[in-house]
Structures are given as C-alpha cells and as structure tokens.
Amino acid sequence: MKLVVKIGGSLAIADDGPRVPYFKKLVPVLKRLHEHQLIVSIGGGAFVRNYYRILQQLGMKNEEMELVAIELLRANVRFLSLLVGKKPLFALGDITPSTSGVIGGIAPGRSTDANAAYAAVAIKADYFIKLTNVDGVYDKDPNTFTHAKKIPFIPFGELRAYAKKGMPGDYGILDPLAIDLIAKHRIRTVIMNGKEPKALLDVLEGKEKGTLIG
Helix, strand or coil: CEEEEEECHHHHEECCEECHHHHHHHHHHHHCCCCCEEEEEECCHHHHHHHHHHHHHCCCCHHHHHHHHHHHHHHHHHHHHHHHCCCEECCHHHCCCCCCEEECCCCCCCCHHHHHHHHHHHHCCCEEEEEECCCCEECCCCCCCCCCCEECEECHHHHHHHCCCCCCCCCCCCCHHHHHHHHHHCCCEEEEECCCCCHHHHHHCCCCCCEEEC
C-alpha cells in the first residue's frame, strides 16, 4: 500500500518544540508501517506560530517570515526522519513514484498540507491521512459550538467548499492548494483524530475513522 500521513503540528509540536510523550506513541506506529511505501509530513505547530508572531513584531514581511519558518520545519523533518529511519525530503524534486521519506516545509507559499498532498499525487497514494486534534470535519468549529455535527463523508466534488485561507497553521481542515490537488487527482483522504496514533492502523484495516473524502 502507498500512504502519505500528515502529522498535524497541533498534535506533535508544543510552544517549546516536539511533544515527547506524543512522539513516543507515534514513532512505533510509523515503524509498524515498514512494509508499505510511506511518506510522512510534519507540521510546525505552536512553536512556528509563536515564531511568526515574534517576527511580525520585528517588522518582517510575510515572505521573509516564511523563509524562517521553512528552516524551522526542516529541523522537524530532520529529527523525525532520524527517529523513523526514513530519508528527509527537502525538495519536491526529491519525490519520485517509489519514494518513502519525511517531508515538511519546502518553499514560501506552500503549506505542509500542500506538500503532503503533492507527495500523495506523486506516488499515487492509496490513502492520504491527516492526523489532527479533532475527530474529523465538522459543520462548525467543535471547540466553539457544542452542537457541531461531524461530517462522515465529503465527495471530491464538494471538497473545495471547505477551503479556508489564512495564516500558516490556520488553514482549517486543509489549505486551499492541498484541497485542489486532492479534488483534481481524486486522492482518497481521511481526516481523523490522531491523539492516539495507533488509530491510524485501524483505518488501514478498513475501520471507519474521522471523515472520509472520496
């Protein structure tokens, strides 16, 4: 099976860097996927968002801040690639149909979601799975509205309605470029709660989790 797994920064990266307890649960799960072709994408989380706020206070332009963020994301790629024993991918050109590895930030104007979606297209992934801090896509923000309803299935043709523009790390379920790639190339996608990484194995066994895009 060909897989791309995006690890949301909200899960994995705290204000001061990687969440040790989370990675102690995540890494063994990723290692159990060794028989599959796997690309893992790692986000920046609160650490990178806080960096952005500081750089804004220093008067940096958005393009300049993104260059700094890419370097921070490269550090995330490097440490996760060492933990799981996979190649770090620092350019889109590093991805071929047979590539396995870890990817993060690449260039200004491209989120880690978009890079993960590009990887899913490049390897013709059977699944693109995004692990996040909620258990799927909702009609409203479940952290704000107690009666928000989970949407179990979104057809490719309706996915673009969920695009949301925002600052890096604030794109909603997926950033607009990632959504365009998934919809155009019909990449089967699951948005799911990744607080317990072993739930990823349930998806691969055909058990329904989160929201399916297909």
